[in-house]
Amino acid sequence: MASTREITFVQALNEALDYAMSVDKRVIIMGEDVGIYGGVFGVTMGLYDKYGPERVRDTPIAESGFIGAAVGAAMMGLKPVVELMFIDFLGVAFDQIYNQAAKLRYMTGGKVKVPMVLRTVCGAGIQAAAQHSQSLHALFIHVPGLKVVIPSTPYDAKGLLLTAILDEEDPVVFIEHKMLYGIRGPVPEEPYKIPFGVADVKREGKDVTVIATAWMVHRALEAADKLAGEGISVEVIDPRTLVPLDVDTILNSIKKTGRLVVVDEGYPRASFATDIAALAVSKAFEYLKAPVKLVTPPATPVPFSEVLEREWIPSTEKIMKAIRDVYYYKRP
């Protein structure tokens, strides 16, 4: 069966791009080294040969210029998929994303649409150090007008990217964790779409709810497996899209378990983790049996040395400890 076939996260993304380009001529790809080279992580491999240099455009290293051009192209009827090679490079182009793409629709009273997808790469784990390893999704969540997607499996990656390109009429920031590129999983050969705003319960449980994103979903699942042996039943939820957010699935799980741990690779303050904690205490306070625990990196830049980087990234052990803490919590 085609649907039991296993491919990598990179291949899943590539299939989505290929399919979207084949069914909609307005879809174009722009970015640094996305053409002949196929993208530094190989996501656009083969598309240049198939669709040509007009639709798969290599750009100069000028992020503000080409992301801004994508904004203009989207306004005029194209559906650009732009690659920002590392999310850390956001700073040199942020105006075009948060002041332009995000706001043009609102500022014009709805007369302008900006249906573009900004694909970018986040995450620590390959010793790329402080300027190539960050998880800055909170910056996008903060700004009204942007939709923010962060998949954790090849299956989700393909379905969400197809929705982002083919169905969305708003600017979408699509964030890929570099530690996920090589993972394999079942992905149907045929195209399919995953709607935004629908969380996926990656594992059902009754004692503790864990909300996790991207690579942290896998660590949370590993923690849940190990804790099952200790008699703790952990539910792991991957929101998949951070904007829009599937508030109902998250709140229903908290109401069921009464305990919440949020695991995210973003910096700790003013983050996705604090956002979910605020959601829990403002909308499900009376259900909580323990304080909410957040598992995030410390408020330091990402270090280079392997030993330090390993310490920086939330580990399965730290996640297990947080789950035990909320599970065994006793009100004083």
Add this chain to the structure above:
Amino acid sequence: MAQREELSKDKLMWMYETMVKIRLHENKAAELFAQGKIKGFVHLYVGEEAVATGVMAALKPGDVITGTHRSHGHYIAKGGDLKASFAELFGKRTGSNKGKGGSMHIADPGIGMLGANGMVGGGIPHAVGAALAFKLLGKDNVAVAFFGEGGSNQQNFHEAINLAAIWKLPVVFVCENNLYQISLHYSKQQLITSVAERGKAYGIPGVSVDGQDVLAVYEAAREAVERARRGEGPTLIEAKTYRFRGHFEGDPEVYRSKEEVEWWINNKDPIKLFEKYLLERNIATRDELDAVWKRVAKEIEDAVKFAEESPYPSPEELYEDVFAKPTNGVLVWRWD
């Protein structure tokens, strides 16, 4: 005044009327701002009317422009509605942007005005993207990016112009060099004496024109637009101009002398210069020109009345236009 092409009287009178429209729109906006009826930041285009008018005279329907925070003139010259403009300045629901944009963001994609922009240089790459869309969708339209000499130091200017150049896109870059980046004189912003020289760095033509001469601007724009439509790529035009009013309404203007401003008003008023041209060549009579002012003044009066009588948006409209369509999950956060 420069003229190489014989223009029809209709076209010349359209240029004249457009400049008068911008002038009277801006004078009225100044008055309403002083009365406290228009709030926020208002950057007026008085003195620069020939630039927008000359460029727009070279465009055809379907061509698009992106603006600056001083874009009322661009909007009007592109065919913008005076009623929608004043209503927007008042923050009314009937405004061009439903009261959500205001002076700095005035837009109407229906007429090809993709937007004024509050970020200096912010709209330049949008014109490049629009031109890319024209190219890939097989349309023979052109996109024009307006910006100031201050904007020409911005990353967006350099990156966008380079992209348009390497991709040979149908874009015209129009730098309105009005000598001041808020308070900083041009000579303190860059060492080169003409922004047009920057074209050389990107392998494209750079042309400098008298921005007070509407026919000179038109001629430069026409050549650039034709070149773009032929698929030969972008041109950088620098229109040397001057703003007669401060950077924004309420600007104390400590950075320039009254004498300097008066010299420009007395010697380089684009409307007076064009009037002289039309009269000396017997293209129009004094009466015809006076009739234009009278007609436009009435239009402005009607537009202001419309704006004043229009309703404000309802508070619920705050939540509209953030996203294109409803979706699963929570989009606009509400803590209640």
